[in-house]
Amino acid sequence: MSISEELFERACRVIPGGVNSPVRAFRRLERAPFFVKQASGAHLTDEDDKQYIDYVGTWGPAILGHAPECVISAVQAAVPQGLGYGIPTRVEVDMAETVCRWIPSIEKVRMTNSGTEATMSAVRLARGYTGRKYIIKFAGCYHGHVDSLLVAAGSGALTHCEPDSAGVPAEFANLTIVLPYNDHAAVERAFAQHPGEIAGIIVEPFPGNAGFYLPRPGYLEFLREITARNGALLIFDEVMTGFRISPAGVQGKLGITPDLTTLGKIIGGGLPVGAFGGRREIMDCVSPLGAVYQAGTLSGNPVAMAAGLAQLNYLEQHDSYAYLEQLGARLEEGVRRILRDEQLPLTFIRDGSMFCLHFTTQEVYNLDTAMSGNFDMFRRYFLSMLEQGIYVAPSPYETGFLSTAHTEADVDATLAAMQRALRAAK
Numbered sequence: 264m265s266i267s268e269e270l271f272e273r274a275c276r277v278i279p280g281g282v283n284s285p286v287r288a289f290r291r292l293e294r295a296p297f298f299v300k301q302a303s304g305a306h307l308t309d310e311d312d313k314q315y316i317d318y319v320g321t322w323g324p325a326i327l328g329h330a331p332e333c334v335i336s337a338v339q340a341a342v343p344q345g346l347g348y349g350i351p352t353r354v355e356v357d358m359a360e361t362v363c364r365w366i367p368s369i370e371k372v373r374m375t376n377s378g379t380e381a382t383m384s385a386v387r388l389a390r391g392y393t394g395r396k397y398i399i400k401f402a403g404c405y406h407g408h409v410d411s412l413l414v415a416a417g418s419g420a421l422t423h424c425e426p427d428s429a430g431v432p433a434e435f436a437n438l439t440i441v442l443p444y445n446d447h448a449a450v451e452r453a454f455a456q457h458p459g460e461i462a463g464i465i466v467e468p469f470p471g472n473a474g475f476y477l478p479r480p481g482y483l484e485f486l487r488e489i490t491a492r493n494g495a496l497l498i499f500d501e502v503m504t505g506f507r508i509s510p511a512g513v514q515g516k517l518g519i520t521p522d523l524t525t526l527g528k529i530i531g532g533g534l535p536v537g538a539f540g541g542r543r544e545i546m547d548c549v550s551p552l553g554a555v556y557q558a559g560t561l562s563g564n565p566v567a568m569a570a571g572l573a574q575l576n577y578l579e580q581h582d583s584y585a586y587l588e589q590l591g592a593r594l595e596e597g598v599r600r601i602l603r604d605e606q607l608p609l610t611f612i613r614d615g616s617m618f619c620l621h622f623t624t625q626e627v628y629n630l631d632t633a634m635s636g637n638f639d640m641f642r643r644y645f646l647s648m649l650e651q652g653i654y655v656a657p658s659p660y661e662t663g664f665l666s667t668a669h670t671e672a673d674v675d676a677t678l679a680a681m682q683r684a685l686r687a688a689k
């Protein structure tokens with residue numbers, strides 16, 4: 264038995280499923296997860312000393328790779344000053360100014376400890392600001408494990424659908440209207456059916472939690488227009504895409520101005536941080552200025568702020584997005600060549616450093632099409648990649664991430680492994 268397998272046995276006795284977040288358990292893959300001992304740059308080493316090139320990147324935060332020098336030294340400098348006080352600190356102001364400078368739609372921002380807290384607070388704020396109760400979300404978009412947003416967060420596309428989780432009463436979910444992504448008419452119908460009652464739309468502008476796919480041209484602009492016309496707020500959940508697709512996320516790339524934005528992942532530099540922000544008059548409804556209560560004992564933690572700021576500063580100073588695009592283009596070109604060579608017309612989608620190989624030949628543009636893939640083929644592909652020392656997400660419904668620590672040699676080695684894995688998986 265490997266050391267990872269032993270640890271997993273111990274873990275399963277004292278942690279539900281042996282993990283602190285479900286996708287880590289590799290359950291549908293019918294093997295134990297590996298346990299990481301150490302990580303640096305684009306590489307992970309497991310407890311059995313096997314090395315992997317990592318394309319999960321902590322599920323998004325590790326845009327500079329693991330343990331980047333700039334973040335480690337910022338944390339080391341912050342730690343001796345104290346680990347947190349629950350009293351305002353300079354670094355929180357630096358962080359807020361940086362976020363507002365990078366993302367112009369954000370005039371004021373509040374820090375949280377996770378993406379989930381950020382989306383939960385943004386939805387509460389949208390309801391509090393508008394005095395309305397309904398929220399529109401899209402099937403397949405994941406906004407963390409917030410009660411009212413755990414509806415079609417990766418399965419079943421229904422209107423007013425059942426919650427995805429036990430413990431979420433249907434009455435909570437009833438205030439969430441779930442619509443298919445990339446469908447204009449569905450949104451128009453929802454606004455027609457609930458005039459003056461929809462507080463806002465929350466959307467992953469580039470959805471990355473049911474695989475990765477893109478909005479049709481004009482779709483996000485349409486969401487901007489229809490929310491504005493109906494006095495509802497547009498919330499971009501950029502927890503995954505913020506500081507990733509461009510310095511200002513998807514909104515920066517497409518030039519769309521949402522009312523509220525949620526952030527997470529990259530903003531913490533690997534430590535637990537989230538944030539929500541937006542137009543000043545909306546943010547001023549948050550306590551203590553306004554009536555929408557929101558708080559956090561550890562929010563704006565100085566060590567976490569130092570880590571996140573160091574990561575953002577590095578990204579800004581090093582032409583990182585040009586490098587990520589170049590590396591992404593190299594990966595994409597290689598994958599498309601392999602798919603042609605192997606006569607596997609699978610769907611591959613990439614933007615910048617985010618990518619997904621869908622195990623389907625259909626065009627993927629919403630949850631239903633993302634779910635049309637062949638899981639068994641994915642499973643064979645994943646296990647072969649892992650065996651060859653390449654760690655891609657252990658689910659076909661996740662996004663792959665490149666980091667600035669990946670080299671062209673890493674990508675080329677990955678492509679060679681991918682060709683073998685796809686040939687074997689056919």
Ligand SMILES: *Cc1c(COP(=O)(O)O)cnc(C)c1O
Binds near residue numbers: 467471
């Ligand atoms: C990861 C993610 C969240 C939740 O963030 P946590 O930090 O895991 O709570 C919310 N929205 C999106 C788009 C995400 O990708």
